Amino acid sequence: MRKSIKQGPLQSLFADRQQLEQYILENLRSFTGSLNNHHTFYKGRLSPIESLSEIVKWPLTTKEDLLTFPPSDWWHTDIPLLQFQSSSGSQGKPFVTAYTKNDLFLFSEAVGRCLEHAGVKKGDTLHNAYGYGLFTGGIGLHLGARHLDLRVIPASSGQSLRQVELIHMLRPGVIAATPSYLVHLIELYNTTYGEDFPPKIALVGAEPWSELTKNWIEKHSKMAALNIYGLSEIIGPGVAQNGVYHEGSMLWEDLFYPEIVDPNTGQTMPEGSWGELVLTSFTREATPLVRYRTGDVTRLLPPVDDLPFRRIDRIRGRTDDMIKVKGVKLFVSDIESVLGSFSSELSPYFEVQITQNAQDPVTLILEVMSPETLSIQHLQNLIKSRFGVTLPIRVVPPNTLPRVEQGKSKKVKYL
Amino acid sequence: MRKSIKQGPLQSLFADRQQLEQYILENLRSFTGSLNNHHTFYKGRLSPIESLSEIVKWPLTTKEDLLTFPPSDWWHTDIPLLQFQSSSGSQGKPFVTAYTKNDLFLFSEAVGRCLEHAGVKKGDTLHNAYGYGLFTGGIGLHLGARHLDLRVIPASSGQSLRQVELIHMLRPGVIAATPSYLVHLIELYNTTYGEDFPPKIALVGAEPWSELTKNWIEKHSKMAALNIYGLSEIIGPGVAQNGVYHEGSMLWEDLFYPEIVDPNTGQTMPEGSWGELVLTSFTREATPLVRYRTGDVTRLLPPVDDLPFRRIDRIRGRTDDMIKVKGVKLFVSDIESVLGSFSSELSPYFEVQITQNAQDPVTLILEVMSPETLSIQHLQNLIKSRFGVTLPIRVVPPNTLPRVEQGKSKKVKYL
Numbered sequence: 001m002r003k004s005i006k007q008g009p010l011q012s013l014f015a016d017r018q019q020l021e022q023y024i025l026e027n028l029r030s031f032t033g034s035l036n037n038h039h040t041f042y043k044g045r046l047s048p049i050e051s052l053s054e055i056v057k058w059p060l061t062t063k064e065d066l067l068t069f070p071p072s073d074w075w076h077t078d079i080p081l082l083q084f085q086s087s088s089g090s091q092g093k094p095f096v097t098a099y100t101k102n103d104l105f106l107f108s109e110a111v112g113r114c115l116e117h118a119g120v121k122k123g124d125t126l127h128n129a130y131g132y133g134l135f136t137g138g139i140g141l142h143l144g145a146r147h148l149d150l151r152v153i154p155a156s157s158g159q160s161l162r163q164v165e166l167i168h169m170l171r172p173g174v175i176a177a178t179p180s181y182l183v184h185l186i187e188l189y190n191t192t193y194g195e196d197f198p199p200k201i202a203l204v205g206a207e208p209w210s211e212l213t214k215n216w217i218e219k220h221s222k223m224a225a226l227n228i229y230g231l232s233e234i235i236g237p238g239v240a241q242n243g244v245y246h247e248g249s250m251l252w253e254d255l256f257y258p259e260i261v262d263p264n265t266g267q268t269m270p271e272g273s274w275g276e277l278v279l280t281s282f283t284r285e286a287t288p289l290v291r292y293r294t295g296d297v298t299r300l301l302p303p304v305d306d307l308p309f310r311r312i313d314r315i316r317g318r319t320d321d322m323i324k325v326k327g328v329k330l331f332v333s334d335i336e337s338v339l340g341s342f343s344s345e346l347s348p349y350f351e352v353q354i355t356q357n358a359q360d361p362v363t364l365i366l367e368v369m370s371p372e373t374l375s376i377q378h379l380q381n382l383i384k385s386r387f388g389v390t391l392p393i394r395v396v397p398p399n400t401l402p403r404v405e406q407g408k409s410k411k412v413k414y415l
Numbered sequence: 416m417r418k419s420i421k422q423g424p425l426q427s428l429f430a431d432r433q434q435l436e437q438y439i440l441e442n443l444r445s446f447t448g449s450l451n452n453h454h455t456f457y458k459g460r461l462s463p464i465e466s467l468s469e470i471v472k473w474p475l476t477t478k479e480d481l482l483t484f485p486p487s488d489w490w491h492t493d494i495p496l497l498q499f500q501s502s503s504g505s506q507g508k509p510f511v512t513a514y515t516k517n518d519l520f521l522f523s524e525a526v527g528r529c530l531e532h533a534g535v536k537k538g539d540t541l542h543n544a545y546g547y548g549l550f551t552g553g554i555g556l557h558l559g560a561r562h563l564d565l566r567v568i569p570a571s572s573g574q575s576l577r578q579v580e581l582i583h584m585l586r587p588g589v590i591a592a593t594p595s596y597l598v599h600l601i602e603l604y605n606t607t608y609g610e611d612f613p614p615k616i617a618l619v620g621a622e623p624w625s626e627l628t629k630n631w632i633e634k635h636s637k638m639a640a641l642n643i644y645g646l647s648e649i650i651g652p653g654v655a656q657n658g659v660y661h662e663g664s665m666l667w668e669d670l671f672y673p674e675i676v677d678p679n680t681g682q683t684m685p686e687g688s689w690g691e692l693v694l695t696s697f698t699r700e701a702t703p704l705v706r707y708r709t710g711d712v713t714r715l716l717p718p719v720d721d722l723p724f725r726r727i728d729r730i731r732g733r734t735d736d737m738i739k740v741k742g743v744k745l746f747v748s749d750i751e752s753v754l755g756s757f758s759s760e761l762s763p764y765f766e767v768q769i770t771q772n773a774q775d776p777v778t779l780i781l782e783v784m785s786p787e788t789l790s791i792q793h794l795q796n797l798i799k800s801r802f803g804v805t806l807p808i809r810v811v812p813p814n815t816l817p818r819v820e821q822g823k824s825k826k827v828k829y830l
Binding site: 071132 | 585
């Protein structure tokens with residue numbers, strides 16, 4: 001039986017790492033045993049395992065698998081399906097994921113744990129600016145907030161002026177949003193009211209973001225900007241959560257089992273290596289996935305803070321978002337990290353333009369608050385010393401690059 | 416104690432009209448007694464009453480009252496507030512309404528009754544195309560569906576092509592949407608797949624609509640298009656519901672007590688008169704409203720179908736949406752009704768243009784499928800014989816007038 005957070009604080013769930021691993025192994029085995037007998041896609045593919053390390057015997061599942069086979073091959077329809085959600089489809093055709101009653105509870109509990117771990121308390125008000133609807137962000141945070149009996153302002157995304165009016169009126173202590181939209185809301189709030197943004201905690205996710213944006217948010221508000229991680233194929237937000245007192249995001253391994261593989265070969269990588277995150281949602285009833293390749297590049301960090309769960313480091317990018325500059329592999333968030341370390345005066349707005357031009361195939365466009373203080377030469381040297389390549393940089397005035405009114409930002413522009 | 420629909424079918428709630436009225440009176444009295452002692456706005460304004468007819472002793476509450484006094488004057492904050500929603504603000508500044516845990520249950524139950532009364536059954540799939548977020552439509556229908564353990568596709572509004580793909584894939588039996596958006600979805604579905612629109616029941620509301628649109632929807636699909644009525648100030652959708660076998664919409668009088676008043680004087684009108692609907696939300700904890708002027712013009716109809724509840728007739732329009740043509744008061748939905756009776760070949764798209772031009776201050780713009788079959792003279796005669804005025808009519812080709820991608824349609828255009 002899975003324990004519920006309702007039974008007590010996170011610390012009380014497992015005595016130690018060994019107990020957690022034993023629990024995971026037992027549940028993985030019974031879960032895959034059932035899939036092996038009854039599931040349309042996995043039937044006959046999952047042989048028994050004796051230890052956690054034997055998980056590599058099972059095949060990896062890819063986004064391509066999800067889209068090649070009909071949805072009904074993925075749904076476990078013995079139990080009534082009560083809800084459908086959908087990935088944003090930003091990397092192509094969206095996948096329709098399903099939820100049973102237990103899955104909706106799992107979703108509530110996972111997000112509830114994230115909120116608790118971020119320091120949110122009963123009685124707090126959450127301004128939820130994730131989009132509601134088929135996207136899992138809005139409904140997911142809403143379920144988590146209900147789990148903890150929080151007050152919710154279901155703002156969804158868009159109508160930003162209306163949102164800052166509500167934030168001004170209702171003074172929420174917590175806000176959830178994509179990083180790009182949160183930056184937009186803070187700018188708009190400061191311009192409109194000329195006072196501190198009221199929330200103290202921000203749950204930020206649904207797109208890769210770096211120290212640059214984190215620093216900007218924390219400098220322009222009184223908030224701790226904490227990463228919430230998840231994906232609709234697995235459950236939605238709620239897979240992992242950054243707390244105030246540690247790096248990386250705590251991953252609820254008793255709900256979603258993680259591995260890191262080489263994005264090119266699919267081979268398991270040594271403890272601590274950067275690679276592609278693979279997740280097994282072994283308590284999910286309606287759309288269970290075994291060894292699902294998330295496409296997100298990160299690494300596993302050891303447990304911390306008296307909790308037995310391993311953490312994931314920041315998401316460096318997506319395996320399919322990698323750009324190549326003169327043979328060097330770069331993620332957009334790597335560039336963002338350098339920008340963050342370079343100057344706290346930089347706006348979090350930048351764009352990487354990719355052209356067919358063989359001479360300068362990649363250009364970095366920076367929106368700069370006070371251009372006179374920026375040494376482009378210095379920044380170029382820093383990038384060169386970190387990655388070994390020289391990026392052409394173009395500086396544009398404040399408020400030039402497009403703001404995100406809704407959804408996710410596009411930081412890479414193909415010309 | 417309020418009975419819950421979970422205890423059985425609607426028919427079992429009250430033995431007869433007398434028992435219902437006794438229940439309403441008792442609950443109204445204890446509710447207003449408490450408001451009279453503790454509520455910021457109503458304190459000292461609500462004297463005791465001995466019979467339901469004495470309700471006229473209490474003052475009417477207007478939208479202007481809601482917006483003049485701060486939200487905290489309206490919120491009953493002794494009980495924790497768990498959620499906020501907002502009116503769409505289409506008639507000006509929006510009102511922020513609050514919900515306690517019991518209010519969220521009340522909301523679920525009211526919408527659940529509507530779904531049940533519309534013929535929806537456990538196991539059915541609801542495609543919910545009402546906007547999620549601060550607007551009460553999306554979240555309200557979602558709560559009602561959860562109450563009955565339906566399957567939900569939380570489509571929200573927008574991304575219409577994605578919506579028809581999901582309808583094609585998941586074959587929902589029920590759909591909820593504004594009438595203008597539903598017409599758009601049906602047109603898009605038919606064009607894309609060239610087959611019948613799968614749902615059998617449509618819950619249509621959030622804007623006034625008439626026989627013209629109902630006929631069009633029912634002709635271009637296999638659905639019964641049933642009106643769902645409500646407003647965020649009172650609770651959201653769920654106040655009243657049209658069933659298949661009767662005219663008008665059953666109003667849950669044990670939750671929301673109705674009256675009809677003269678829109679000009681505020682005086683109670685005789686049984687059966689057309690006038691402004693006034694509602695008292697006497698089981699609502701967080702934002703209770705006494706004798707709230709909804710701005711919606713309708714009339715009360717007697718109980719039917721073995722249920723003790725009175726019904727409301729179709730919403731003719733809003734008190735503030737009335738147009739005057741040469742001294743004659745007309746609602747846009749009146750014009751729509753004539754169009755509906757005139758020809759089933761008319762598209763549901765039309766616009767009323769109001770200009771400063773003294774000669775022809777009001778023009779009716781009609782989108783017509785096959786202009787050769789339409790006799791403008793005949794239609795003008797029909798309008799003249801019904802309302803005593805002649806409306807200039809301009810005919811435009813199919814697909815000329817704007818489609819509603821999101822939110823509510825604007826059928827009156829001021830030039």
